[in-house]
Amino acid sequence: MEITKKDVALAGKLSKMRVSDAEVSLYEEQLKALFQWVDELAGVDTEDVHLTNVNLSAHIRPDIPCTDPALAQTLRDAFPEQEESCAKVKKVL
Amino acid sequence: MTIDQIITAISSGEKTAEQITRECLQKIAEVNPSLNALVEVFEQDALAQAKAVDAKKARGEKLGPLAGVPVAIKDNILYKGHKATCCSKMLENYTASYTSTVVEKLIAADAVIIARANMDEFAMGSSNQTSVYGPVKNPVDTTRVPGGSSGGSAAAVAAGMVPLALGTDTGGSVRQPAGFCGIVGIKPGYGRISRYGVIAFASSADQVGILAGNVKDAALALEVLAGKDVHDSTSLEAPVPQYTQQFTSDLKGIKVGLPKGFLDGLNEEIKTQVEKAATNLKTRGAELVEVDVPHAKYAAPCYYIITSAEASSNLARYDGIRYGYSDRGAADLNTSYESSRAPFGVEVKKRIIIGSYALTAERYEACFLKAMKVREKIREDFKKVFEQVDVLLTPTSPTTAFKLGQQDKNPLSLYLADLYTCQGNIGGLAGISVPFGKDKQGLPIGVQFYGPILKEEKILNAAHHLEQSI
Numbered sequence: 001m002e003i004t005k006k007d008v009a010l011a012g013k014l015s016k017m018r019v020s021d022a023e024v025s026l027y028e029e030q031l032k033a034l035f036q037w038v039d040e041l042a043g044v045d046t047e048d049v050h051l052t053n054v055n056l057s058a059h060i061r062p063d064i065p066c067t068d069p070a071l072a073q074t075l076r077d078a079f080p081e082q083e084e085s086c087a088k089v090k091k092v093l
Numbered sequence: 094m095t096i097d098q099i100i101t102a103i104s105s106g107e108k109t110a111e112q113i114t115r116e117c118l119q120k121i122a123e124v125n126p127s128l129n130a131l132v133e134v135f136e137q138d139a140l141a142q143a144k145a146v147d148a149k150k151a152r153g154e155k156l157g158p159l160a161g162v163p164v165a166i167k168d169n170i171l172y173k174g175h176k177a178t179c180c181s182k183m184l185e186n187y188t189a190s191y192t193s194t195v196v197e198k199l200i201a202a203d204a205v206i207i208a209r210a211n212m213d214e215f216a217m218g219s220s221n222q223t224s225v226y227g228p229v230k231n232p233v234d235t236t237r238v239p240g241g242s243s244g245g246s247a248a249a250v251a252a253g254m255v256p257l258a259l260g261t262d263t264g265g266s267v268r269q270p271a272g273f274c275g276i277v278g279i280k281p282g283y284g285r286i287s288r289y290g291v292i293a294f295a296s297s298a299d300q301v302g303i304l305a306g307n308v309k310d311a312a313l314a315l316e317v318l319a320g321k322d323v324h325d326s327t328s329l330e331a332p333v334p335q336y337t338q339q340f341t342s343d344l345k346g347i348k349v350g351l352p353k354g355f356l357d358g359l360n361e362e363i364k365t366q367v368e369k370a371a372t373n374l375k376t377r378g379a380e381l382v383e384v385d386v387p388h389a390k391y392a393a394p395c396y397y398i399i400t401s402a403e404a405s406s407n408l409a410r411y412d413g414i415r416y417g418y419s420d421r422g423a424a425d426l427n428t429s430y431e432s433s434r435a436p437f438g439v440e441v442k443k444r445i446i447i448g449s450y451a452l453t454a455e456r457y458e459a460c461f462l463k464a465m466k467v468r469e470k471i472r473e474d475f476k477k478v479f480e481q482v483d484v485l486l487t488p489t490s491p492t493t494a495f496k497l498g499q500q501d502k503n504p505l506s507l508y509l510a511d512l513y514t515c516q517g518n519i520g521g522l523a524g525i526s527v528p529f530g531k532d533k534q535g536l537p538i539g540v541q542f543y544g545p546i547l548k549e550e551k552i553l554n555a556a557h558h559l560e561q562s563i
Binding site for chain 1: 388391393394395397398405409412427430431432434435437439442443445446447449450453456459460462463464465466467469470505508
């Protein structure tokens with residue numbers, strides 16, 4: 001698997017991390033060695049493996065639509081300023 | 094003193110819990126400055142807990158199973174009101190707002206929480222050289238690493254600062270340092286101990302582990318810590334045996350598996366010790382059986398892809414808004430994210446990048462999905478093997494403790510330090526490292542037993558017999 005400086009920089013960007021040119025060079029070299037090792041996995045026959053997905057609904061609270069008009073109004077009143085279809089909230093940063 | 098000796102001394106009135114705690118504090122003051130194993134000592138809290146144990150005894154109340162036993166906890170385990178930094182600049186000001194289940198259980202068992210232990214940053218490493226507090230030194234030879242990532246916990250026990258320490262083990266981070274420092278380290282099977290209040294690295298592999306001076310002490314601690322926790326949906330509902338009562342008088346009827354090819358190309362001295370361990374077990378009645386685990390050789394690359402992918406997701410929360418260092422002066426949101434995530438160290442950044450890369454649309458199938466599928470093959474191998482044998486015997490590590498800084502230039506060789514241990518995390522197995530002999534330089538050699546999930550008593554029993562055979 002070929003790893004380039006561009007790949008490292010992209011992964012850094014996706015990770016919301018600032019990666020300097022020196023770090024890109026360092027990681028490129030180290031990732032090349034690691035992914036050569038990972039390439040060995042390609043030779044393993046996994047045709048018969050069928051991964052099962054975890055039933056997330058067992059662990060995550062389902063979205064419950066708000067059907068109480070009074071609560072909906074209270075929430076709307078808490079954010080009176082609107083812009084297009086969005087409620088304006090206090091700046092956090 | 095061992096845990097067993099402390100319990101006897103306190104119950105007989107030979108010593109008080111306060112005396113035991115003060116002895117540990119004295120030892121810490123003498124030894125820790127040269128080893129850097131503990132990053133904070135909770136002196137006042139520990140003395141208060143010890144005095145409470147003594148008062149309980151004076152009132153004639155029944156003491157808990159770890160009464161008066163000082164314990165160090167790894168710096169990624171939460172203890173309300175105390176710092177938990179993962180030895181990272183990212184969390185240098187983080188104070189736990191609640192207590193982890195493992196620490197709750199220790200306190201309920203009347204143990205004394207005495208210190209937090211050094212570790213590799215965010216538990217990523219095999220040498221305890223990536224901590225923001227600086228490296229830990231091996232008590233056996235201070236020019237060498239103690240192993241990692243629970244290197245501080247292992248060094249603290251090995252140096253006699255504490256009789257018991259908690260670590261976490263995602264790819265060998267309890268067993269490998271235990272092997273390097275000449276003590277016992279157990280990582281129970283996935284789900285045996287709650288992870289509620291343990292800062293996540295890779296959720297499908299992380300487990301809390303125990304570091305102790307001998308197998309019986311590790312078994313006593315596991316009895317306290319194991320069990321279902323309603324706060325951790327991955328913890329398993331199953332009775333917890335009295336592990337110390339499961340030790341058998343010999344190993345008759347026990348089948349010990351020797352995986353084919355595991356010793357090929359291994360350091361001769363370690364190979365010799367593993368072979369000698371097998372012979373000692375046979376002398377005690379065990380039957381040795383050669384077994385085939387054909388996909389185990391792929392565990393390490395699977396481990397680095399899967400755990401890095403999980404880390405890239407778990408550590409996304411350190412963005413300056415939800416958790417961690419926050420750059421309040423950034424001009425916009427993206428700059429704020431980037432500068433708030435800057436405190437991550439080189440190794441942590443690298444693993445996040447590996448994980449993000451393996452999860453990109455282009456690489457997902459060939460990297461992450463493939464690694465997940467190969468993991469299933471490895472698990473299937475182990476499942477079949479444990480239909481034939483009770484435990485597996487392997488080396489803990491391919492080397493003994495190496496010099497500080499020695500592996501810095503070649504990180505891949507550092508990753509190979511986890512070669513034998515990460516199989517247990519990829520397979521979800523129970524594993525224990527027990528010291529068995531030394532190399533020519535006097536450095537401890539660890540050997541490892543693997544057992545199936547929820548069968549920790551089997552590996553403890555085998556390790557106990559090996560320990561007794563020395």
